[in-house]
Amino acid sequence: DADVTQTPRNRITKTGKRIMLECSQTKGHDRMYWYRQDPGLGLRLIYYSFDVKDINKGEISDGYSVSRQAQAKFSLSLESAIPNQTALYFCATSDPLSQGPQHFGDGTRLSIL
């Protein structure tokens, strides 16, 4: 089983819909992250969490929200999806004692029509 699991793997939806992407991990790491990746722009940090209930904005948090209710789970929500949120989304975890590195899930391919 994968250490960092993202669901769904693929999602196509319409503008204005609410969408939730889930991430769960079995690595026991305290730190979790959500990124999006767009062609030519690389990986950009959306939100990160260093512990349960700890939430921090990343580089591009507008239009997104997150929830960290348990150490192993970190969910990303798009309250009202728009087409420019079409991207590949990655969840990652890291162990603070090792100062990184990060371990990534397989990604969620999201398309907003």
Place this chain on the structure above:
Amino acid sequence: RKEVEQDPGPFNVPEGATVAFNCTYSNSASQSFFWYRQDCRKEPKLLMSVYSSGNEDGRFTAQLNRASQYISLLIRDSKLSDSATYLCVVINQAGTALIFGKGTTLSVSS
């Protein structure tokens, strides 16, 4: 100056070639450095950490130059399977700033 800059390439090399990538970073307070590999539309995977003294893992060698604020990755005896995008990652001491470069694309041909 962008926080982490990489030459996007692509680098097209024959099998057996030696190829080097550089990455520059702007924040002198950065503490941790990594190279990741990403295959097309897959998740990034850690290739190696970069230590101040330089480090080697098989055909791969990473170097850090703090004075000039750049990181390098050297790949010797390139294999077809090395074809991928290589991402430079810089992290500050608190782990609150994680900056990925946009990646350098390598294509190894037979």
